[in-house]
Amino acid sequence: MHQQILETPTQAPSGSTPSTRRYDLDWLRVIAFTLLILYHTGMFFVSWDWHIKNNVLAEWMELPMLWLNRWRMPLLFLISGMSIQFLLRKRSSGAFALDRLKRLGIPLLFGMLVVVPPQIYFERLTQGETFNYLEFWATVFQFQPYPEGNFSWHHLWYLPYILVYSLIGIPLWGWLRSAGGQKLTAYLAEKAQHPLWLFFPVVLWHWAANFVIDFPTTHNLIWDWENHFHSFSLFILGFVLGTQDGFRKVMTHWRVGALVAAIGLGLVLTFGFWFPEVKWTARLEALYEFLNTSYSWSALVAIFGFANHYLNRPSKVLSYANRAVYPFYILHQSVIISLAYPMTNWLWSPELKFLGLAVGTFGLCWVLYEFLIKRWKVTRLVFGVLFLGKRIFGQRYYDLRIERLHVRNAERVKRAILELDGLFIKIGQMLSILSNFLPETFQKPLEELQDKIPARPYAQVRERIVSELGQAPEDLFARFDQEPLAAASIGQAHRAQLKDGTEVVVKVQHMGIEATARIDLEIIRRLIQVSAWFYNIKGMDYVYTQVKLMIEEELDFVKEAAAMEKIRVNLQDEAGLEIPAIHPAYSATRVMTSTWHDGVKISNLEQIDAWGLDRRALASTLLRAYSKMVLKDGFYHADPHPGNILVQSNGTLVLLDFGATGQLSPALKEGIPKLIESAVKNDTQGIVEAVRLMGFLAEGREAEQMAEKMISAMRNFLQHEVKLEGLNFKDIEVNPFNNSMVSLIQEIGISGITGTVLVPKDWVLLNRALTLLLGLCNTLDSTLNPLEVVRPYAQELVQNQQGGWLGFVRNLVQGTLVNLLALPDDLLKTLQKANKGQLEVRTPDIRDGARLLYLAARQWLMALLGLAAVVLAQWFLRIGEPRSAQYAYGAAGLFGFLFVRAWRRGGRIFKDMG
DSSP: OOHHHHOOOSOOOTTSOTTOOOHHHHHHHHHHHHHHHHHHHHTTTSSSOOSOOOSSOOGGGHHHHHHHHTTHHHHHHHHHHHHHHHHHTTSOHHHHHHHHIIIIIHHHHHIIIIISHHHHHHHHHHTTOOOOHHHHHHHHTTOOBTTTSSBOOGGGGHHHHHHHHHHHTHHHHHHHTSHHHHHHHHHHHHHTTSHHHHHHHHHHHHHHHHHHOOOOOOOSSSSOHHHHHHHHHHHHHHHHHTTOHHHHHHHHHTHHHHHHHHHHHHHHHHHHHHOTTSOOOHHHHHHHHHHHHHHHHHHHHHHHHHHHHHSOSOOHHHHHHHHHHHHHHHHHHHHHHHHHHHHTTOOSOHHHHHHHHHHHHHHHHHHHHHHTGGGSHHHHHHTTOOOOHHHHHOHHHHHHHHHHHHHHHHHHHHHHHHHHOTTHHHHHHHHHTOTTTSOHHHHHHHGGGGTBSOOOOHHHHHHHHHHHHSSOHHHHOSEEOSSOSEEOSSEEEEEEEOTTSOEEEEEEEOTTHHHHHHHHHHHHHHHHHHHHHHTTOSSHHHHHHHHHHHHHHHTOHHHHHHHHHHHHHHTTTOTTEEOOOBOGGGOOSSEEEEEOOOOEETTOHHHHHHTTOOHHHHHHHHHHHHHIIIIIISEEEOOOOGGGEEEOTTSOEEEOOOSSEEEOOHHHHHHHHHHHHHHHHTOHHHHHHHHHHTTOBOSSHHHHHHHHHHHHHHHHIIIIIOBOSSSOGGGOBOOSSSSHHHHHHHHHHHHHHHHHBOOOHHHHHHHHHHHHHHHHHHHHOTTOOHHHHHHHHHHHHHHHHHTHHHHHHHHHHHHHHHHHHHHHHHHHHHHHHHHHTOOOOOOTTHHHHHHHHHHHHHHHHHHHHHHHHHHHHHHHHHTTOHHHHHHHHHHHHHHHHHHHHHHHHHHHHHHHHO
């Protein structure tokens, strides 16, 4: 109906059928709205109150409409609840709320102002009004509610209900997707596999509402409590159980029995239709309502079961109808009334009029949809239709539109980053090089952040040089160009010439960059604090401390010069690589002078190709240099974005800007080979010890257990769910919404991960460098497999740590033999304990967990029995048996006491477990 239930995504949550589109839900949606159009067409011919009536009624239509009316709206609320589960897997809560307002709010407002008024206009004409349509339409904008006024949502009442349910339920949706919510969902899905649990609770719940909540159905959203009780509970039920595979299976299994029950109950319900003169006692009325509710739920189970069994398959007709159904819903009742008004006094039979009206309604809705609604962006917006340009205008039109969208979004990001200035420019520089993640059209505008950032005035540069070196540039240098070569986040570079004729580059920090950095770091700190509080994440202060240390080191040019010189010495034997020399006499904390080297940015592929250079060779040279720096020397250049790497005409690479350097700590150097060895041996405990040695694992047994679970999930993820040929992420094939890693993250949550995993500053720098490096290599040659270049250095690292390959193999065989020899003895001890009845299996908190689950089940049972007792008491009062009602109220009180007792005991256990 609304866009929420028009989009049945291809991914399903944990516990449901993975990566399979629910075509059965698509079919049900289309069928439900087809029946809705026929139902509203029939309203023109029956005795029930409606906007206009035919001159001759056909009361025989009331019976099938009565049967249909019992389950058509519950069906839509259930489907809507199922779709919420899918939508939230692809959107944050904020994005979800905005999407609902756009997909539901805009069509609702447009419908109330444009689509619905013709219905009220023709109704007013039947009441004797004589104004023309423009005169009438002006009264709509007086916003006086119908029926006194002419402002209403009429048949669109479903949209505000779903909109409100979606928005107010956001906290509930979040909890239901958490570990606790998933456990509850799985528990209910398991219970629902029994036919008694499948039928009885839902039927009892909605039957009780007819006695406890005595409100008429108004569709005015505010005073419509009984309708809310039924609709919202079905909406939640759809969210909780609708996507569970077990729930689908049990509906499919019981579809025939449910259909037989629905037909039988439907026949029983015709008793009240065919014999209206029967005197309805309180007992008979209660029985009738119970059977009514039972019929509705039986019909729904049968419908979902048969749809899942027979309709869960794609179709071109379904694909088209699935997109058209929302505009058809918005239009149909106004079209029906507009066509029916002139037919009112025709001499046709009701059956012939019904046929003509139905065909005309479908035909006119199709014409409006095909030739008006889907042709223009504004009409698609007001009718809640997704973008259809690709289907209408072809793939080329769609691709061009997407390219323009990427460019526009990249320009917006660039403007925001330039406005923020300071440290945020580094974020843009990283985005600009992620060619293995981002579209090329998105990258291009961001490449200007590498070296085309607006420069600071020369007066500030001169002032900084004087304050740092004690002399003005014109006194220190034979020539100093006032126009900068490039500007970056913390400084800018100017070309100059020493008095001995040496061409140099003078890197000068921006005036006030220290204060800007402090402000930016404070912003980052507060954002981290808010995120940590909002998501209940521990250890985020540690992340901020690492980032702060990294930035402070980058602001010190003395350290940068020393790092530059150290790496230049380490790489002096590497062919095809140059690092500029430092001139200490012209350098200080905020100013650094190095030798000038010609060249173009490594991302300038046109010039590289014009020189006839081998891109793969350039990428390999870069990878070899970083492999030596990281895996052999343990000290590396940590900022390899294109503005910091030049290519000369002879193919030589020049590394620039060593403000960000990283040093592999002894723990990391020792832990990497142990990690590799443990991975080869498939030794989870060894992997845990290695990552703890490297500084990635928090202290405590709980963190260790969590790490073991994460490692097992990662191993399964890499072995069975990822197709990885190299390190080009565009070629990785993985299900992004349904895999073991996503399921694990949903189970343990962000706070569980951050409470287990620590991120040392060493790794922050290394990860950043590797990300940028892989992006550059992919830009140069997307077919290159970096692993082939890196492998020899990794092998050498392992050999050095393990005493060569012989030592590595010896340790591997030794560990395997020890485990093998110890196995019989361990097995014998275990069997002896089992034989003596002394075997004890310890699982942390399993007893408390079982007690908590038991108490939760008791709470639910006590609440259900209490509700049933209240219903019985109300029933006894209605039939004039107050003494029985007192006993029932007493039982309700007892059940309420037992519920509170179980709830308090469960709360204490939960607190102790936390």
